[in-house]
Amino acid sequence: MKCTARIRRITYYFPPTTLSNNDLIESMGIKKWSEDDIYQKTGIIKRHIVQPNETALDLGIQAVKKMFDDNICSASEIDFLLFCTQSPDYFLPASACIMHDKLGLNNNCGALDYNQGCSGYIYGLSLAKGLIESGNAKNVLLVTSETYSKFINKKDRSTRTIFGDGAAATLIGAVESDHDFIGSMVFGTNGKGAPNLIVTAGGMRLPLSDKVKTEFEDEDGNIRSQANLYMNGPEIFNFALQVVPKTVQEVLSKVKLGIEDIDYFVFHQANKFMLEHLRKKMKIMKDKFWVDLSECGNTVSASIPIAVRMAMDAGKIKTGDYVMLVGFGVGYSWGACLIKI
Structure with a gap:
């Protein structure tokens, strides 16, 4: 022991x-x-x-x-x-x-x-x-x-x-x-993606001022200032498609298991379209994959534990299950691990 x-x-x-x-x-x-x-x-x-x-x-x-x-x-x-x-x-x-x-x-x-x-x-x-x-x-x-x-x-x-x-x-x-109840972790970072999900102003690099609070309209009709959140949706989507499948495979390789051996998968609840695309790309069965942000939206760092709790309450995740958790996004930063409930 x-x-x-x-x-x-x-x-x-x-x-x-x-x-x-x-x-x-x-x-x-x-x-x-x-x-x-x-x-x-x-x-x-x-x-x-x-x-x-x-x-x-x-x-x-x-x-x-x-x-x-x-x-x-x-x-x-x-x-x-x-x-x-x-x-x-x-x-x-x-x-x-x-x-x-x-x-x-x-x-x-x-x-x-x-x-x-x-x-x-x-x-x-x-x-x-x-x-x-x-x-x-x-x-x-x-x-x-x-x-x-x-x-x-x-x-x-x-x-x-x-x-x-x-x-x-x-x-x-x-x-x-x-047993290891929290283990087989993989992490990754690509700071070149930082500008694609960012609040530019408000820190020490660019302090708040009337100038940075000036609103502008982008080519898609969205209005924001440098003090607001900016997200390059297509680039974030492409990043997730490139990184997430590789990260999942790295974890599986560590424990010498296949997709079919994992009882359940909980990814960062970014949005339904992205999650379904990732699920199909990795050939994960629908009944082993949580997608439900309907009542709360994308809650960033809180999304995975909220999803795990919801999946447990719904009877999708049970005691003794091996669950793959995957987080990815702002930074770019990503990580995955296998937990036993």
Whole structure:
């Protein structure tokens, strides 16, 4: 027997305010679109959107409180807090430190932020696994939370239809076992893709000013400023088609298994069209592949754990299953791993 890391529980939280496809059409005056047009292209019916005074930190705290309220664990049991977000409350201090205080965690509990986006959940599992299997922690709380709506221009059809706000909390604990419950990880980076999914202004390279907040219209009729989220959809799609199948095969090669040996697949829930294209390209059976972002949209780093929890609640993923997780996107950054439930 050895000490190994295992996912004990996943909970998630969405802000109550929603934005339906009909709301989008009315607010942006897109007469040539229908609600079904948006659904068929994205797989989304509605997205949850934070209020101006709500942040990713607030959503993450609510996701954790659901876990505490379910008596899965107590605040005193947490040895380390990992908080993945691209929408922190402040440049400094770390939002994880503020979350640590609001959750009432012990002072001997470590806490850190990391900014990774769509692949952030895979990176977080790797960090948690390292902390536990090195003997530095017994229970790691991994919180992934995003509020991309704060970066999106309300007149940008290319991004506003896709992204929603949400948070997930994952408890990873130490168990004695001969099995690896989180393992066979693969990571990759290609920083040349950074300009294809970016908020250009607001950091130290290009601080906020009236000039960078000036709106402009692109060739497709989308309106945004440099302070808003920009996404080059076709390039992101091409990136995913090139990287994801290779990454899945790398994980399978590590464990000497084939596609047919994996019980279930959960990819970053980017959009329905992309996910179905990837599934068919890799010849994954439809009943072993999760695609459902209809009620929440693309929640970036929170999308994989939310999808896993939903798939478990729907009976698609069961105890003992081997599940392949794949994250890919902003950066470009990607990662994949095999977990046992």
